[in-house]
Amino acid sequence: MNILRTIKIALKALSRNKMRSFLTALGIIIGVGAVIAMVSIGQGAKAEVEKRFSEMGTNLLFVRPGSRSYRGRHGGSSSYENLTEADAEAILENCDAVNYISPNVNSRAQIIYQNKNWNTSIYGTGHDYPIIRNWEVEEGEFFSEQHVKSAQKVCILGSEVNQNLFEGANPLGQIIRMNKIPFRVIGTMESKGESGGWFNRDDVIFIPYTTAQMRLLGINHIQSVDVSAISMDRSAEAMAQIEEVLRIRHKIAPGAEDDFNVRNMSDIAEGASEATAILTILLGGIASISLLVGGIGIMNIMLVSVTERIREIGIRMSMGAREKDILYQFLTEAIVLSTLGGLLGITLGVGSSQLISHFADMTTVVSFGSVALAFIFAASVGIFFGFYPARKASKLDPIDALRYE
Amino acid sequence: MNSNNVLIKMEDLTKTYQVGETQVRALRGISYDIRKGDLLAIMGPSGSGKSTLMNIIGCLDKPTNGRYFLDGKEVSTFNKNQLAGIRNNKIGFVFQTFNLLARTTALENTELPLLYSNTPTRDAKKLAMKALAQVGLEDRELHKSSQMSGGERQRVAIARALVNSPSLILADEPTGNLDTKTGNEIMAVFKRLNRENGITIILVTHDPEVSAIAEKVMHIRDGLIETLE
Numbered sequence: 001m002n003i004l005r006t007i008k009i010a011l012k013a014l015s016r017n018k019m020r021s022f023l024t025a026l027g028i029i030i031g032v033g034a035v036i037a038m039v040s041i042g043q044g045a046k047a048e049v050e051k052r053f054s055e056m057g058t059n060l061l062f063v064r065p066g067s068r069s070y071r072g073r074h075g076g077s078s079s080y081e082n083l084t085e086a087d088a089e090a091i092l093e094n095c096d097a098v099n100y101i102s103p104n105v106n107s108r109a110q111i112i113y114q115n116k117n118w119n120t121s122i123y124g125t126g127h128d129y130p131i132i133r134n135w136e137v138e139e140g141e142f143f144s145e146q147h148v149k150s151a152q153k154v155c156i157l158g159s160e161v162n163q164n165l166f167e168g169a170n171p172l173g174q175i176i177r178m179n180k181i182p183f184r185v186i187g188t189m190e191s192k193g194e195s196g197g198w199f200n201r202d203d204v205i206f207i208p209y210t211t212a213q214m215r216l217l218g219i220n221h222i223q224s225v226d227v228s229a230i231s232m233d234r235s236a237e238a239m240a241q242i243e244e245v246l247r248i249r250h251k252i253a254p255g256a257e258d259d260f261n262v263r264n265m266s267d268i269a270e271g272a273s274e275a276t277a278i279l280t281i282l283l284g285g286i287a288s289i290s291l292l293v294g295g296i297g298i299m300n301i302m303l304v305s306v307t308e309r310i311r312e313i314g315i316r317m318s319m320g321a322r323e324k325d326i327l328y329q330f331l332t333e334a335i336v337l338s339t340l341g342g343l344l345g346i347t348l349g350v351g352s353s354q355l356i357s358h359f360a361d362m363t364t365v366v367s368f369g370s371v372a373l374a375f376i377f378a379a380s381v382g383i384f385f386g387f388y389p390a391r392k393a394s395k396l397d398p399i400d401a402l403r404y405e
Numbered sequence: 406m407n408s409n410n411v412l413i414k415m416e417d418l419t420k421t422y423q424v425g426e427t428q429v430r431a432l433r434g435i436s437y438d439i440r441k442g443d444l445l446a447i448m449g450p451s452g453s454g455k456s457t458l459m460n461i462i463g464c465l466d467k468p469t470n471g472r473y474f475l476d477g478k479e480v481s482t483f484n485k486n487q488l489a490g491i492r493n494n495k496i497g498f499v500f501q502t503f504n505l506l507a508r509t510t511a512l513e514n515t516e517l518p519l520l521y522s523n524t525p526t527r528d529a530k531k532l533a534m535k536a537l538a539q540v541g542l543e544d545r546e547l548h549k550s551s552q553m554s555g556g557e558r559q560r561v562a563i564a565r566a567l568v569n570s571p572s573l574i575l576a577d578e579p580t581g582n583l584d585t586k587t588g589n590e591i592m593a594v595f596k597r598l599n600r601e602n603g604i605t606i607i608l609v610t611h612d613p614e615v616s617a618i619a620e621k622v623m624h625i626r627d628g629l630i631e632t633l634e
């Protein structure tokens with residue numbers, strides 16, 4: 001029997017029980033739809049993370065103090081207070097794969113402007129921070145090297161803070177109070193948008209790190225250094241150079257552990273996209289369980305259908321159908337059912353992923369790979385779960401089948 | 406007797422079933438030749454073994470012992486697939502309960518055997534229309550079996566049995582579910598097919614009126630041929 005004719009017969013048989021066929025296929029439709037939608041969410045998250053990291057600059061490196069232990073009791077990470085301004089300058093000076101640095105001192109403070117107040121993050125940075133972080137100033141300007149050297153009380157507002165304190169009025173030249181200390185606003189940063197969750201990257205104020213050390217925290221060390229390598233290709237080289245410089249400066253004996261950490265942005269980015277890849281697998285895995293359940297639904301209905309049609313099988317056998325013909329007939333019905341379900345499921349999955357991205361404001365990415373995978377999986381589910389009922393049908397004895405009431 | 410004219414040759418056929426611990430000997434040794442163009446009735450009370458014999462003649466079952474030749478081939482040695490092929494090519498079945506596919510048109514029902522002989526769709530339709538015309542249903546090919554009367558359904562079943570130009574039509578109580586008048590019409594169809602087209606027909610029945618049209622009548626009792634008329 002040729003394949004086209006077999007498919008035609010299967011379609012005819014399925015259309016005799018339209019409602020039942022649809023309900024059976026529904027398991028597959030939902031399964032495939034769920035796999036595609038879930039994977040699109042996972043891949044969207046991955047794309048989003050990668051986009052964020054490339055926005056930040058993949059040639060970015062972070063230097064942080066290491067974890068200190070005293071008589072066997074370990075502090076948390078960055079518990080050393082041994083990173084200094086001089087370390088940062090030495091990195092810039094001695095590492096030829098590095099072109100910009102920004103020493104960082106972070107804090108939180110209550111900000112007051114006239115009758116409004118707001119609690120926000122204070123980033124004490126170097127003057128090259130906007131270049132390193134690939135973050136543009138919207139209005140006014142970032143503070144200069146001079147501002148840093150003389151620890152001026154100037155600040156640049158993140159867009160969220162600007163909105164909350166000034167509500168659209170021009171903030172440039174205005175005086176705000178940070179823990180009662182007056183700062184002059186000299187610029188505003190462009191909006192970066194929320195990074196997801198509760199953390200808003202625009203809810204921040206930039207001041208010179210020297211000012212933060214002296215006026216806000218009263219410390220002499222710095223908390224971290226942002227370093228920009230000349231290019232992404234040279235970031236590993238820059239990392240090695242930084243480690244060498246700091247080991248010499250911190251007088252660490254050969255073989256002893258570093259008292260600092262250097263992280264490479266591309267490693268962090270890789271880690272993060274790995275985490276979202278795991279998310280994708282997890283989401284896809286959960287969704288494929290529903291596909292499996294859909295397959296069991298097909299098997300169930302096919303078994304019922306075989307029992308109902310024993311007489312028909314007997315008639316066909318007496319007319320000369322071989323075991324193979326009956327096997328293919330029922331197998332084809334199962335495959336047609338799951339394949340049609342798969343096609344409808346793709347529509348459902350692509351549609352719902354678009355709805356999710358539209359209404360939930362999430363990035364979703366439907367890839368050809370996930371669609372193909374879900375579809376092939378659906379068809380295989382049909383073959384796998386259709387085989388047992390079809391085989392059962394083909395093994396019937398024609399005499400018994402003809403006599404079956 | 407010219408052996409070229411022999412369609413079916415049965416040599417000492419026996420069939421034994423195992424039912425629980427007892428053995429049931431449904432056939433105890435049947436030897437008989439059926440010639441091409443015969444119209445034979447097989448009669449016997451229920452439990453006589455006539456159904457078993459019909460199943461073996463129809464290649465739905467194999468004898469336990471003995472040899473069965475159909476059209477010169479010893480089909481008692483065939484496997485399941487080969488038997489299916491023989492049923493498809495050589496035998497047309499007509500059942501008491503018609504056994505048409507429900508919710509399926511007369512044409513599609515008639516085409517069914519052609520599906521398994523790989524006949525191209527266009528030829529299949531032509532052959533099926535011809536077979537329907539032979540039983541007088543040329544205008545009803547698109548009627549579904551559920552919309553037809555018993556007599557019409559049995560005609561469709563006969564058309565289906567005819568469509569592959571079989572050597573043999575095997576009819577099992579073909580009038581059992583029909584009223585006398587319709588039953589007579591069906592018997593007339595068989596008679597005409599036998600006489601005008603030379604088709605060999607075996608009727609399995611317990612109805613003397615049916616066997617009355619047959620040229621030969623075989624009576625079976627307790628798995629043996631009792632009498633031959």
